[in-house]
Amino acid sequence: MSPEHTEQRLLAVDRRYRGFAYEGAAMGFTLLDGILPGRGRSRRFLDGPGSGHVYMTYIGVGWAMARLPRPLWPDTRTLDPVLRWLVHDGYGFHQAYFHTERYVRGRARDDRAARGTSDGAYALRAADQGMGRALWFVAGAAPDVVVSLVDAFPAERRADLYSGIGLAATYAGGADEKELIRLRESAWEHRWNLAQGSAFAAEARVHADLVVPHCETATNVFCGTDTDRAARLCRELRPGAETPETDPALPRYELWRTLLANELSQCGGEGT
Incomplete structure (x- = not known):
């Protein structure tokens, strides 16, 4: 077809x-x-x-x-200059989900995509964000299990992992409000990473006109606001293609994520 x-x-x-x-x-x-x-x-x-x-x-x-x-x-260079890092997110999800023993239990990193695209070190961070999404499924959407999986990773990788977890918990669902609150409380140090990922999920569903009830529940818990507002913040804070990238460790995509997490911490507060 x-x-x-x-x-x-x-x-x-x-x-x-x-x-x-x-x-x-x-x-x-x-x-x-x-x-x-x-x-x-x-x-x-x-x-x-x-x-x-x-x-x-x-x-x-x-x-x-x-x-x-x-x-x-x-050729990933032909993709949207801000969103192209999602390719590495997808790569990381695949490795964690289909090769769980090596990449989740063994906490290995696969730099093949980073090298193959010449995208460098940030590609590994984007892959960790995808691995975080995979952890939500590997853990069966159980907050205590997913937190224990993250805790086994080096501290410097956990923020990106929690961003992916927030995205998956919001986009895919699988947990009720009480469970999401427990996840937020257990991941307190990284609650704004959870919120950032949750807001990205909200924007993905709003952009595609696919908002469902569990998305509203999750954005309220993680972002302290509803799905439409979380998605609107994503759109308002997204850097334009003209925004310079002077630091390879801070592409527009990472700038966007940082701005969004900071904004949510200032105006969102905790939800339910």
Whole structure:
């Protein structure tokens, strides 16, 4: 099936899970570009049916990169200059979810994507954010389990891991309000990293018109506000493509995350 003919099938997926379907489609078309004659399927999907789901589709590209040999990877430099780091997020999720013993229990780091894209050290941080999302699923959305998994990682990696956990807990759900409050309290030192990830999830769902009740619950707990306001803060604080990147350790994407976490700490307060 061509990228242009996927929309109706994707729209038939329940709205709670539809974003994951777009993520999978982006992964699939990227894989097809790598293993079949002809290229451009992934790009046509990203620019066409997947354009309203850019957060999820970029993650899907990262999943595909984890499966493909380096010479078959897409050129990530052609992606949105701010959001392209989500490819590394997707790569990190894949490694943690499918190779849990090595990357979660063993806390290894995989620098293949960082080297292969020449994106350097920050790519490893973005991958940790994806690993944090994977931890939410590995832990079965159980707050005590996910906190114990994070605690086993070096301290300098935990903020990025909690950002991913906040995103997954908000976007995918799986925990009720009391459990989310327990997660926030247990991760108190990193509560604004949880909030930042939660706000990103809110923006991903609002942008795709896929807001569901558990998203509202999570943004209230983590961000101290509703989903629409959390998403609006994301849009308002996002750096423009013209914002200079003078420090490789501080790309626009990281500047955005930092600004958002700081803003939420100032105006959000704790929710329920």
